[in-house]
Amino acid sequence: MSLEEVKSYINSIRRDFADRPLSEDAVKDNPFDQYAVWFEEAVGSQILDPYAMCLATANKAGQPSSRIVYMRDIIDEKFVFYTNYNSQKGLELAENPYASLTLFWGELERQIRIEGKVTKVTPEISDAYFSARPKESKIGAWASHQSHLLKSREELEQKVKELQEKYKDTDDVPRPEFWGGYQLEPSKVEFWQGRPSRLHDRIVYTKKNNQWQINRLFP
Numbered sequence: 001m002s003l004e005e006v007k008s009y010i011n012s013i014r015r016d017f018a019d020r021p022l023s024e025d026a027v028k029d030n031p032f033d034q035y036a037v038w039f040e041e042a043v044g045s046q047i048l049d050p051y052a053m054c055l056a057t058a059n060k061a062g063q064p065s066s067r068i069v070y071m072r073d074i075i076d077e078k079f080v081f082y083t084n085y086n087s088q089k090g091l092e093l094a095e096n097p098y099a100s101l102t103l104f105w106g107e108l109e110r111q112i113r114i115e116g117k118v119t120k121v122t123p124e125i126s127d128a129y130f131s132a133r134p135k136e137s138k139i140g141a142w143a144s145h146q147s148h149l150l151k152s153r154e155e156l157e158q159k160v161k162e163l164q165e166k167y168k169d170t171d172d173v174p175r176p177e178f179w180g181g182y183q184l185e186p187s188k189v190e191f192w193q194g195r196p197s198r199l200h201d202r203i204v205y206t207k208k209n210n211q212w213q214i215n216r217l218f219p
Contacts, residue, residue, distance in 0.1 A: 020109065022193035022201035030212050031189035031205040032077055035112065038191070042105050054102040055081065057092040065092065071101070072129065078183035079114060080121060082129060084146035085178045091147075093118050099184060109194030116186040126180035138173035139163045190217070 028034040042050035049070070056066040065088060073080035079101060083090055093099065101114040120126075130138065143159040150156055167173050186207070193201040200219035205212045 019196050020193060021195070022191060022203055024203060024214055024216055027191065027203055027214065029214075031186065031191075032074065034191060034205075035074075035189070038105075038108075038110060038112065042108060042110075045105075045107055047105050047107055050103075050105065052103070053081075054104075055089060056100045056102070057089050058096050058098075059092045060095040065089070071103075072181070075121070075125070075183060078185045080125075080181050080183045082126070082181045083179070084141070084144065085120075085180060086148075087146035089147075093182065101184060111190075111192040113188075113190040113192070114184065114186045115188045116184045118182050118184045121181035121183050123180070127175055129181060130175035130179070135167070135171050135173060138175075139167065141179045142173070142176055195219070 028037065039050060051071045052068055053071050054066050055069045056064055058064045067089065069081045069083065069089075071079055071081055085094075097118050098116070099118050100116075101112075103112045105111070130141070133141075139160060142163050143156060188204065188206050190202060190204040195201055198219060202217035202219060204215050204217055206215065207213075
């Protein structure tokens with residue numbers, strides 16, 4: 001397909017949404033309970049990787065970047081993910097500790113947007129999660145200088161071989177000091193439900209004075 005054909009396709013295809021309403025009266029009192037309801041329905045619909053989310057960060061100059069990561073836990077009303085602290089996202093979070101998460105479940109015509117401040121989880125939480133990972137994933141964490149330049153695939157594979165040899169007699173691979181978890185504490189969570197004629201339902205939870213307020217937004 002040529003670029004012109006791509007442009008023609010994306011400007012000509014139109015698909016309307018199902019008529020599945022979402023109202024202020026129907027949602028739970030807090031976004032975590034509402035997230036649990038929608039997540040259960042996503043799992044029941046056999047959506048691939050329903051915990052996959054787009055993480056958007058920005059550096060101190062305000063330049064944004066985004067990527068897909070896995071949500072791995074919810075602890076004390078904070079959404080948790082893990083990565084290399086020296087990766088692009090880790091370095092940006094060190095400069096600017098605010099981020100947003102987006103989960104999109106196209107099969108259900110649903111989207112969840114989450115905004116808030118990010119901090120590191122405790123070393124104990126990171127240790128526990130890392131310990132439960134498969135051995136090869138642990139070795140991969142050690143081998144990868146995530147987001148940094150790599151001369152060749154062979155260089156990475158050689159690092160992996162060296163680490164496999166180092167830990168060949170044990171599954172007890174320690175967590176690198178440069179790798180661990182982050183937790184996003186939301187101040188705003190929006191649940192978006194696709195509706196016909198692009199008149200979508202958008203219900204937003206905003207935290208004020210430690211209480212969640214529920215409102216509707218224009219689509």
